[in-house]
């Protein structure tokens with residue numbers, strides 16, 4: 001096999017003859033050049049050994065190919081691999097396709113038509129070694145069957161799930177994922193669901209409806225294990241299915257998310273005034289200064305906040321650039337929030353509120369109130385903001 005320096009690796013057998021052969025990226029701190037990763041991430045790939053054939057489900061991020069190869073060889077023989085199933089074409093799961101298929105000369109790439117097209121944009125695929133599968137197709141490995149479930153737009157157009165009925169394992173790729181390198185199984189992490197929620201907000205929330213469809217499709221499957229492509233493996237599937245049902249349905253809590261920027265404290269005073277009012281009215285408030293916050297936390301709160309309050313001063317006749325960034329992200333992530341409020345301070349001509357309005361409309365959010373002040377808020381301004389806060393709290397309760 002020409003194996004050099006065979007290392008010692010933990011390769012958990014997650015079900016009978018099903019092995020996790022992925023990689024842990026303990027210290028990665030950024031994903032997609034956008035999303036902070038407080039706990040790193042993992043690229044999960046799985047080897048399924050049937051009595052006759054062996055299949056690999058997904059691959060790993062660039063830089064982990066050798067480790068991946070060694071892990072496969074510790075439990076099997078890569079050279080004799082029969083199938084490489086690609087659930088998703090994003091490079092963190094598909095970039096090692098060529099590497100693997102070069103080492104496994106008889107292996108066949110298994111993906112949907114859309115998957116092949118998408119992967120072809122990024123990788124040179126061996127054209128004569130491709131098997132296109134569609135909804136309901138399956139591959140028999142001998143005592144183990146891989147059944148394919150098309151689950152598009154989670155979060156790229158080509159995504160699919162693979163199901164192994166004999167062991168009742170679902171391989172949903174990014175769906176049900178969480179960015180963390182910590183833990184192997186869901187029981188290992190007490191903070192797993194908040195991490196999964198953060199991931200959901202960042203990656204899946206814009207596709208809520210497709211997520212709900214996918215849940216509907218798998219609702220009658222018998223599932224003992226959910227083995228996603230990032231983060232721990234669920235031995236307790238209900239632990240993630242239950243929140244996913246709520247998140248995909250866009251079910252919100254009596255919770256207001258306040259995101260703001262303030263250079264000299266005037267806007268901060270305004271958002272504090274509404275936050276205190278909302279708290280008094282029994283609304284749960286989550287407050288983030290965009291200059292000092294992790295966007296993943298904001299994304300997590302967006303998943304089930306009923307209201308969003310944006311605070312921004314005017315800078316050069318528009319919003320503060322960080323508030324602009326925040327507002328753009330809020331719009332792009334399509335959170336289920338029903339109500340919005342915009343507050344801000346300006347020094348002379350203003351412009352931030354107008355720009356916030358342009359960015360946030362059209363959106364499904366009802367703007368309950370806006371208020372801007374020249375300089376610092378006066379007593380009457382604070383009264384007005386409290387009034388907006390009370391109105392908002394009333395609407396949120398209804």
Ligand SMILES: Cc1cc2nc3c(=O)[nH]c(=O)nc-3n(C[C@H](O)[C@H](O)[C@H](O)COP(=O)(O)O)c2cc1C
Pocket residue numbers: 261262263264265266267268312313314315316317318345346347348349350351374375376
């Ligand atoms: C770099 C910079 C650019 C600004 N540009 C504008 C502007 O174009 N129009 C305006 O009305 N005020 C402008 N201002 C004034 C601020 O909007 C004003 O000081 C406001 O009260 C700041 O609110 P804050 O205390 O929440 O940061 C600018 C201030 C700074 C520091």
